[in-house]
Amino acid sequence: xxxxxxxxxxxxxxxxxxxxxxxxxxxxxxxxxxxxxxxxxxxxxxxxxxxxxxxxxxxxxxxxxxxxxxxxxxxxxxxxxxxxxxxxxxxxxxxxxxxxxxxxxxxxxxxxxxxxxxxxxxxxxxxxxxxxxxxxxxxxxxxxxxxxxxxx
Amino acid sequence: xxxxxxxxxxxxxxxxxxxxxxxxxxxxxxxxxxxxxxxxxxxxxxxxxxxxxxxxxxxxxxxxxxxxxxxxxxxxxxxxxxxxxxxxxxxxxxxxxxxxxxxxxxxxxxxxxxxxxxxxxxxxxxxxxxxxxxxxxxxxxxxxxxxxxxxxxxxxxxxxxxxxxxxxxxxxxxxxxxxxxxxxxxxxxxxxxxxxxxxxxxxxxxxxxxxxxxxxxxxxxxxxxxxxxxxxxxxxxxxxxxxxxxxxxxxxxxxxxxxxxxxxxxxxxxxxxxxxxxxxxxxxxxxxxxxxxxxxxxxxxxxxxxxxxxxxxxxxxxxxxxxxxxxxxxxxxxxxxxxxxxxxxxxxxxxxxxxxxxxxxxxxxxxxxxxxxxxxxxxxxxxxxxxxxxxxxxxxxxxxxxxxxxxxxxxxxxxxxxxxxxxxxxxxxxxxxxxxxxxxxxxxxxxxxxxxxxxxxxxxxxxxxxxxxxxxxxxxxxxxxxxxxxxxxxxxxxxxxxxxxxxxxxxxxxxxxxxxxxxxxxxxxxxxxxxxxxxxxxxxxxxxxxxxxxxxxxxxxxxxxxxxxxxxxxxxxxxxxxxxxxxxxxxxxxxxxxxxxxxxxxxxxxxxxxxxxxxxxxxxxxxxxxxxxxxxxxxxxxxxxxxxxxxxxxxxxxxxxxxxxxxxxxxxxxxxxxxxxxxxxxxxxxxxxxxxxxxxxxxxxxxxxxxxxxxxxxxxxxxxx
Ligand code: SF4
Ligand code: SF4
Numbered sequence: 001x002x003x004x005x006x007x008x009x010x011x012x013x014x015x016x017x018x019x020x021x022x023x024x025x026x027x028x029x030x031x032x033x034x035x036x037x038x039x040x041x042x043x044x045x046x047x048x049x050x051x052x053x054x055x056x057x058x059x060x061x062x063x064x065x066x067x068x069x070x071x072x073x074x075x076x077x078x079x080x081x082x083x084x085x086x087x088x089x090x091x092x093x094x095x096x097x098x099x100x101x102x103x104x105x106x107x108x109x110x111x112x113x114x115x116x117x118x119x120x121x122x123x124x125x126x127x128x129x130x131x132x133x134x135x136x137x138x139x140x141x142x143x144x145x146x147x148x149x150x151x152x
Numbered sequence: 153x154x155x156x157x158x159x160x161x162x163x164x165x166x167x168x169x170x171x172x173x174x175x176x177x178x179x180x181x182x183x184x185x186x187x188x189x190x191x192x193x194x195x196x197x198x199x200x201x202x203x204x205x206x207x208x209x210x211x212x213x214x215x216x217x218x219x220x221x222x223x224x225x226x227x228x229x230x231x232x233x234x235x236x237x238x239x240x241x242x243x244x245x246x247x248x249x250x251x252x253x254x255x256x257x258x259x260x261x262x263x264x265x266x267x268x269x270x271x272x273x274x275x276x277x278x279x280x281x282x283x284x285x286x287x288x289x290x291x292x293x294x295x296x297x298x299x300x301x302x303x304x305x306x307x308x309x310x311x312x313x314x315x316x317x318x319x320x321x322x323x324x325x326x327x328x329x330x331x332x333x334x335x336x337x338x339x340x341x342x343x344x345x346x347x348x349x350x351x352x353x354x355x356x357x358x359x360x361x362x363x364x365x366x367x368x369x370x371x372x373x374x375x376x377x378x379x380x381x382x383x384x385x386x387x388x389x390x391x392x393x394x395x396x397x398x399x400x401x402x403x404x405x406x407x408x409x410x411x412x413x414x415x416x417x418x419x420x421x422x423x424x425x426x427x428x429x430x431x432x433x434x435x436x437x438x439x440x441x442x443x444x445x446x447x448x449x450x451x452x453x454x455x456x457x458x459x460x461x462x463x464x465x466x467x468x469x470x471x472x473x474x475x476x477x478x479x480x481x482x483x484x485x486x487x488x489x490x491x492x493x494x495x496x497x498x499x500x501x502x503x504x505x506x507x508x509x510x511x512x513x514x515x516x517x518x519x520x521x522x523x524x525x526x527x528x529x530x531x532x533x534x535x536x537x538x539x540x541x542x543x544x545x546x547x548x549x550x551x552x553x554x555x556x557x558x559x560x561x562x563x564x565x566x567x568x569x570x571x572x573x574x575x576x577x578x579x580x581x582x583x584x585x586x587x588x589x590x591x592x593x594x595x596x597x598x599x600x601x602x603x604x605x606x607x608x609x610x611x612x613x614x615x616x617x618x619x620x621x622x623x624x625x626x627x628x629x630x631x632x633x634x635x636x637x638x639x640x641x642x643x644x645x646x647x648x649x650x651x652x653x654x655x656x657x658x659x660x661x662x663x664x665x666x667x668x669x670x671x672x673x674x675x676x677x678x679x680x681x682x683x684x685x686x687x688x689x690x691x692x693x694x695x696x697x698x699x700x701x702x703x704x705x706x707x708x709x710x711x712x713x714x715x716x717x718x719x720x721x722x723x724x725x726x727x728x729x730x731x732x733x734x735x736x737x738x739x740x741x742x743x744x745x746x747x748x749x750x751x752x753x754x755x756x757x758x759x760x761x762x763x764x765x766x767x768x769x770x771x772x773x774x775x776x777x778x779x780x781x782x783x784x785x786x787x788x789x790x791x792x793x794x795x796x797x798x799x800x801x802x803x804x805x806x807x808x809x810x811x812x813x814x815x816x817x818x819x820x821x822x823x824x825x826x827x828x829x830x831x832x833x834x835x836x837x838x839x840x841x842x843x844x845x846x847x848x849x850x851x852x853x854x855x856x857x858x859x860x861x862x863x864x865x866x867x868x869x870x871x872x873x
Contacts, residue, residue, distance in 0.1 A: 061480070066364045085244055086245060086488075088419055090416060091420045092488075103408050105400040142476070142477065143365035143479070145476060146365055146366045146476040146479055146494075146511075147366055148511070
C-alpha cells in the first residue's frame with residue numbers, strides 16, 4: 001500500500017494555509033520556498049498543487065547512497081544522515097515535488113504527514129491510500145536483480 | 153570470499169594526524185607514506201605550488217619530481233605512486249567530480265605516466281584533509297596501508313595468510329575488514345592490483361567503490377602505464393581508505409549554492425537529453441561500438457582494418473541488454489551520467505574461477521573494442537570473460553588488447569607457433585586462447601610473463617629470437633614510448649596521429665580526440681589548424697586532471713542547443729559551467745586563458761620531466777606506421793579506392809598502372825612527410841624547439857620558469873642531456 005497526500009486541485013482556493021503550515025512544521029518559518037507542498041495560480045481562479053505522489057519513486061532508484069527509502073506505509077523518505085546532497089533526486093523528479101533550498105545541504109519532499117490537511121479550509125487535501133504499482137516496485141526489483149546471487 | 157577479522161592483521165606501525173577540514177577545495181597539505189620505513193608524515197602545500205600546479209595531476213607530478221632523480225627507474229624504492237585529487241574532486245553536485253589522478257614513473261615508458269580513475273578512494277582520502285598521497289619505498293613483506301580519514305589514522309598492517317590476491321576477492325575481503333559494521337561498507341575504498349600485476353608491466357590499479365544495491369565491491373581502473381606493477385614491486389597488497397559522513401559541500405565551497413545550481417542544471421540536461429544523445433545512462437561508453445565500426449574506426453585485427461560486417465554483433469544494443477538497467481551506476485556520488493555499468497551474474501567459463509558467477513565491471517568502449525574486434529572476437533561471452541579476468545588480475549584491458557592482437561597478427565604471419573606460445577593457438581577470434589595468455593600471466597608462466605612485457609619488448613624479442621623482419625615488427629607493434637595505443641584507428645586522421653603520439657605519456661586518447669573534426673568534418677585542414685587543435689585540446693583536457701574531474705560530462709552530453717554556438721565541438725556552455733564551478737568552489741576567477749594557462753604549466757612541466765629522465769626527444773613522438781597508413785599490400789587493397797583517390801588528389805600522383813607495392817610505398821612516403829611537417833607545426837605552436845624541448849622563453853611566459861625546470865631545458869638545449 002502507498003500512503004499519500006491526495007490533491008483535489010478543483011477545490012483549492014489558493015489561500016496558502018497548507019504552504020504556511022508545512023514550512024512552519026519543518027523549517028520553523030513561513031516561507032513558500034521551504035514548503036513541501038506548492039500552490040501555483042493556474043489562471044481563472046484555478047490552482048495547481050504539487051506534492052509527491054509517493055508512487056513514481058524515480059528518486060529512490062536514482063539516489064547513489066540509498067538515502068531515500070520507503071516506509072512500511074509506502075511513504076518515500078530521505079534519511080538526512082545518509083544524504084550526500086547531490087540533488088540527483090531533484091533532477092529526476094518528474095513533478096518538481098522533490099525540492100531543495102539553495103545553500104542548504106539536503107533536499108526535502110512531502111512525506112504525507114497530514115499537517116496541511118488540517119488547515120485547508122476547502123477540503124482540497126486528503127491523506128489517502130493506493131495500491132503498489134509496477135512503477136513503484138521498479139527500484140527494488142532493479143536492485144534485487146543486480147544483487148549478489150549468494151545473498152539472495 | 154573469505155571472512156577475516158581485523159585481529160588477523162598484524163599492526164606494524166601507526167601514525168596519528170589531526171583530520172583537517174577542506175577550505176575552498178584545498179587541504180593545503182599532502183600525506184607522505186613510506187612502506188619501506190613504515191613511516192607517514194604530512195607535508196604542507198605552499199601557495200606557490202598551489203598557484204603553479206593547481207592540483208590533481210599537477211601536485212602529483214610536482215611530488216614525483218621531488219621524490220625521484222634523473223637516474224630513478226620504475227622499480228627503484230624512491231619511485232612513487234602519487235594519488236592527487238584536485239580542488240573540485242569530491243563535490244557531489246556536479247556530475248563527474250570524483251576523479252583521482254595517479255602518477256608514477258612507468259615500467260612501460262620509463263617516464264611519468266598519469267592515469268585518471270573513479271571510485272571512492274580519492275574523495276575519501278581528500279576528506280581526511282589531504283590534497284594528495286605519496287607512496288614511496290619498498291616493503292620487505294606484503295603490506296596493507298590503512299588510512300582512516302575520520303580518525304586521522306595511518307596504519308601499516310602485515311598481510312595475513314590466506315588473504316586472496318585477485319581484486320574481486322581481495323577488495324571485498326578488505327572492505328569487510330576495515331568497515332566498522334555492515335552499515336559502514338560504503339565508507340571503505342580499496343586500491344589494489346592482482347596477481348597479473350606481479351608479473352606484467354601492463355598492469356592497473358583498481359579503485360573500489362562499494363555498491364549498496366549489488367551488495368558488493370565494484371572497481372574502476374587507473375589503467376594505463378603499469379602502475380599496478382609498481383604497487384606490487386613495493387609489496388603493497390592494498391591501500392585502504394575509510395571515510396564516513398560524505399555530505400554536500402565538504403569542499404567548503406566559496407559559493408555552495410552556485411555549486412548546487414550548476415550541478416542541478418547538468419543533472420537535468422542529462423536526464424532529458426542523454427537518451428537522445430549518447431545513452432551513457434543505459435550503455436555507457438559502449439555506445440561507441442557501432443559508431444566506430446560505421447566510420448571505419450573500430451580497431452579490427454591489430455588496427456589493420458577499422459570495420460567488419462560482424463561489427464553489429466558487439467554493438468551497443470547487445471551491451472544494453474547485458475548491463476543491469478535502472479541503477480545509478482556513477483563512479484562517484486552525484487554523477488548522473490552514470491556510465492559505470494556492469495554485467496551481473498556472469499558465469500565464467502575459464503580460469504581459476506570457472507563456474508562461478510561474478511559481476512563484470514564494464515565493458516567500456518576501449519575494452520569491448522580492444523579485446524573484441526581487435527582480436528576478431530565478436531562473442532560477448534569472450535569479451536566479458538577477458539574483461540573480468542583483466543580487472544581481477546590487475547591487467548590493463550587496453551594494453552592487453554593491443555598486445556594480444558599483435559600476437560595474433562604475428563601468429564598469422566608465421567612468426568609465432570605452438571612451440572613458441574607454450575601451446576596456445578593464437579588465431580584470430582580465439583578468445584579462449586587470449587584468456588589462456590591472461591591466466592598464464594597471472595600464474596607467472598613463461599609465455600604469459602613474456603606477453604605481459606608489452607609490444608615494444610615483444611617486437612624486439614621476436615626479431616632477436618625468431619628472426620622476424622625488424623621493419624615489419626616496428627610497423628605493427630602499436631605503441632608510443634612503450635605504451636600500447638588505445639582503441640581508435642588513427643591512420644586516416646593525421647591530427648589524431650598527433651593526438652596519440654605527440655603526448656607526454658604515450659598514445660592514450662584522453663589528450664586529444666580529433667578524428668571527427670579532422671577526418672569526417674574536415675574542419676582543421678591545414679597544418680596550422682591541426683597544430684592549433686593539438687595545442688588547445690590537450691591543454692583543455694589536461695585541465696580535468698588538475699581538478700579531479702571526469703571528461704565525459706563535458707562532451708558526452710550536450711545542451712540541446714549546442715549547435716547554435718560558435719565552435720560547438722568545445723561545448724561552450726559546459727566550458728562556461730567549468731569556469732563558474734571552479735570559481736564557486738575555490739573563490740578564484742577563471743576564464744579560457746587562465747584555464748589553458750593552468751594546464752600549460754603542468755603539461756610543459758611533464759614534458760620537461762620526460763627530458764629530465766633522458767627522454768622527450770622528437771623521435772619518441774613518432775607513431776609506428778600501422779597507426780599512420782597501410783603497412784601491407786592487402787591492407788592497401790582493402791581500401792584501394794580510398795587510397796588511390798588520395799594519391800591522385802592529395803599526393804598528385806596518378807595511381808594508374810602502378811603496382812600495389814609501388815602505391816604502398818608512395819602513400820607511405822607522403823604520410824611520413826606529412827607527419828614530420830605536423831611535428832614542426834605542433835612543436836612551434838606549443839613553444840618547443842624542433843626537438844620537442846620547451847624553450848626557456850616559453851616557460852617564462854607561462855609561469856613555469858622554476859630554476860630546476862630551467863636547468864633541465866638548458867642542459868638539453870646545450871646538448872648535454
Ligand atoms: S540529494 Fe540526497 S536524497 Fe537526493 S539523491 Fe542525492 S543523496 Fe539521495
Ligand atoms: S561519466 Fe562515467 S566515468 Fe565519468 S564520473 Fe560519471 S560515472 Fe564516472
